[in-house]
Amino acid sequence: MIRSQDALVLLLAGGVGSRLNILVKRRAKPAVPFGGIYRIIDFSLSNVMNSGLSKVGVLTQYKPLSLMSHLGTGEAWDFTGRRRGVKILPPRTGDKDSDWYKGTADAVRRNIDFLLDNPAKEVVILSGDHIYQMDFAAMVGFHRSKKADVTVGMMVVPKSEIHQFGAGVVDDHNRIIDWEEKPKNPKTNLASMGIYVFDYDYLLASLRRSKDDIDFGMHILPNGIANDNVFAYPFYGYWRDVGTVQAYWQANMDIINPGSEIWPQKWQVRTNVEAEGRPADRAPARFGSKAVMRSSLISAGSNIQGTVINSVLAPGVIVEEGAVVRDSILFTDCVVRKDAQVDLSILDKRVTVGEESVVGHGDGHETANVMEPTHLYSGISLVGKGARIPAKTIIGRNCVIDSKIDESLFGSDSIADGQSILLQGE
Secondary structure, three states, X not given: OOOOOOEEEEEEOOOOOHHHHXXXXXXXXXXXXEOOOEEOHHHHHHHHHHOOOOEEXXXXXXXXXXXXXXXXXXXXXXXXXXXXXXEEEOOOOOOOOOOOOOOHHHHHHOOHHXXXXXXXXXXXXXXXXXXXXXXXHHHHHHHHHOOOOEEEEEEEOOHHHHHHOEEEEEOOOOEEEEEEEOOOOOOOOEEEEEEEEEEHHHHHHHHHHOOOOOOHHHHHHHHHHHHOOEEEEEOOOOEEEOOOHHHHHHHHXXXXXXXXXXXXXOOOOOOOOOXXXXXXXXXXXXXXXXXXXXXXEEOOOOEEOOEEEOOEEOOOOEEOOOOEEEOOEEXXXXXXXXXXXXXXXXXXXXXXXXXXXXXXXXXXXOOOOOOOOOOOOOOOEEEOOOOEEOOOOEEOOOOEEOOOOOHHHOOOOEEOOOOEEOOOOO
8 A cells, every 4th residue: 555655746847838839828738728627737636636645746837827826725636634735846946047947857856855855755756737547556556566766657659659758668577678768760669658656765866966967758767777777667548648739639529539538527537626717606508499519518607509519618608699619629718709610729718709700711721830830730720818809700720819819900801821810029
C-alpha cells in the first residue's frame, strides 16, 4: 500500500503551450477549458486524488492567474487537511526577471526548497496538460518492485508520431537501455508520457549534479540510463497530449464518441465547480420545440433552440432558432444568433456570433493560416475570448479572430481561408 506521506507529487503546469494559439493568449495551457465543464489540469489532479496521493506542489509560470483561481485551496480534489494539501509554487526567476524556467528539470531544481521541506520516499513528477486516467500508486509499486532509481511512464505510439516524444528501448525486464529525445529516425515506438517516479534522494542528487542538466528527457534520463537503474512502466489506456489545436479538438470529440476510451465521469474526474462560470449554480439546459441535437455534449445553463451536431458546449451557451453548430467546441456563455452557423471551430468564452454569420465556411481546409501555418492547417478556425462577430459575416477555414475583437474592427464581411484579425500591439 502506498501511504499518502510516502510520495510527493510535483505537477508541472507552467508551459506556454503556444501551439494552442489564442486559446492560451490569456491563460496557461493546463487552465484551458476542456470537455464542457473541465480544465485540462483536472485530469492530472484527479489522477493524483484517485491514486491516494495527497501532497502536491503545482509549478506555475506562464499567465498563472486563471490556473491559480481554478486550483483554489485544492478542496475540489480533497487536498485539504493536516497531511494533505496543494501548494502553488509561483515562478522562480534567476538573476534577471526574464530568466524563466529553461526546462523541466530546471523548473524542479528552482523549487528544490519545496522538496527539502517535504521529504518522501518517492517524487512523482507529472505534466498538467495531458488527458488520461492512470493509477500512480500502481506505478510507484512497480518502481519499488524494480528497486529503480527512476521509472518512466511509457506507451506505444505510431512511429510517425514518435518524433514528438522521448523514446526508449527496453530489455526483457522493462529496463531502459537506450534513449532518444524526439528522434527523427526512431529505433522504437515506445514513447515517454512525461510521467516520472524518482527515488527522492536520487532526484536531489541528480538536480545538484549540474545546473546545465535543465531537462529530464534530454539530460537527467540519459545520464541515469547510462549509469543507474531506469525502468519503463507500461501504460495501455487512453492518453493524449493536447498541445496542438488538432489534438485538443480531437480529444474533445473523443468524449462524445461512444467507441472512445475517454470517460471523465467513469474516471471520477473532478473540477472546481465554484470557479469562474460556476457550473454548480447553473439551471438545467433548456431545449426548444424546434431544437435538434445529435452526438453532442450540452452543459448546464445552455439554451438550445437551433441545431447542435457532434459538438461540445460548455455551460451557458445559447444557440438561437435556425442556428447550426457542427463539429465544434464552444466555451462558457457563447451566443450563436439566429440563422448563424459555426462549423469545425473553437469559440472561447463569451463569443457572440451575429445573425446569419458563418464561422468555418467552405472547403478551404488545405489553406493553412498565413501567420501560423503550423498551428492551423486542418480546417479548424479559432475565435478568441469575448469576440463579437457582426451579422452576415463569413469567416473561412483556418482563420483566427482575436480576443475582444468587436464589430468595429471587421473591415470586411468576408474573411478568407487562412486569414486572421488580430488586435494591434498584442
